[in-house]
Amino acid sequence: MSEHLLSRLGARLLGVGLAAALAAVTIALALTGQLSLYINPSSAWFAVSMSVIALLGTLASVALPLGAEADHGHDHGETRAGVDHERGDPQRGDHAPRPRTLGLIATVTGGILATGTTAAILLTPPATLSAELAMSRDTGAAPLFQGSDMIALAATGDTASFGVAEWASVFATATNPGAFDGDEVTLTGFVTPGDGGFALTRLVITHCVIDAQAATVPISVTGAPDTGTWVTVTGTIRDIEGRLQVDAASVDVVDQPQDPYEY
Numbered sequence: 001m002s003e004h005l006l007s008r009l010g011a012r013l014l015g016v017g018l019a020a021a022l023a024a025v026t027i028a029l030a031l032t033g034q035l036s037l038y039i040n041p042s043s044a045w046f047a048v049s050m051s052v053i054a055l056l057g058t059l060a061s062v063a064l065p066l067g068a069e070a071d072h073g074h075d076h077g078e079t080r081a082g083v084d085h086e087r088g089d090p091q092r093g094d095h096a097p098r099p100r101t102l103g104l105i106a107t108v109t110g111g112i113l114a115t116g117t118t119a120a121i122l123l124t125p126p127a128t129l130s131a132e133l134a135m136s137r138d139t140g141a142a143p144l145f146q147g148s149d150m151i152a153l154a155a156t157g158d159t160a161s162f163g164v165a166e167w168a169s170v171f172a173t174a175t176n177p178g179a180f181d182g183d184e185v186t187l188t189g190f191v192t193p194g195d196g197g198f199a200l201t202r203l204v205i206t207h208c209v210i211d212a213q214a215a216t217v218p219i220s221v222t223g224a225p226d227t228g229t230w231v232t233v234t235g236t237i238r239d240i241e242g243r244l245q246v247d248a249a250s251v252d253v254v255d256q257p258q259d260p261y262e263y
Helices: 003-031 041-061 099-123 131-137 148-155 165-172
Strands: 186-193 197-204 215-221 228-239 243-253
Touching: 003 041, 131 186, 131 197, 148 165, 165 186, 165 197, 165 215, 165 243, 186 215, 215 228
Parallel strands: 215 243
Antiparallel strands: 186 197, 186 228, 197 215, 228 243
């Protein structure tokens, strides 16, 4: 197979082929309900729409001959009679270096690596982010994904839709912790280490898993489950010397939810 053909195949594989594969993966994940393991569901429509457009574009590009994407629309020709500007002057016996060789190697290598990455995505089952990652991203600072309006809403008692993320924000930033003493909660998350029991944790996604933040709520209980175990905690919020925690009445081990993130 000639260098020119290899280069063109590599360029097509690296560009159009990779785009088509990633678009197909995105659509397949959406159809199987697993796209939310990678991005916020509110952004799914945009990702799927762009993937459909990408697939239509790649189908249209199939009609183009190999190398058409690199065609400048003109013929460079020869630099002078009897001289091939890539191969040197055969009349003098000199041979200029072939800079295309390095480009060929880079293009084909990139195409192979891109194909391998896409194949790994296709063949590896989607997995959620781990408890270890959550602990590494838990800096102890107040969560960034909620504002003062969440605190005001919590103060009214309208907390039926609150998850770990909302309560984590309340616990971290409430200026009047006593106002929440006695509130009953039922929360689901996974176990991470914490003082006096454990921390109930969920990963919160704004756009995609890259920006995932850990939200934690301290749980007061005797005998904590193993780290990483998913549990549902039912209990009462208590103000202990100005710090809020959940006094657990029950801690039940549950299966990981189909959608393990909060948004």
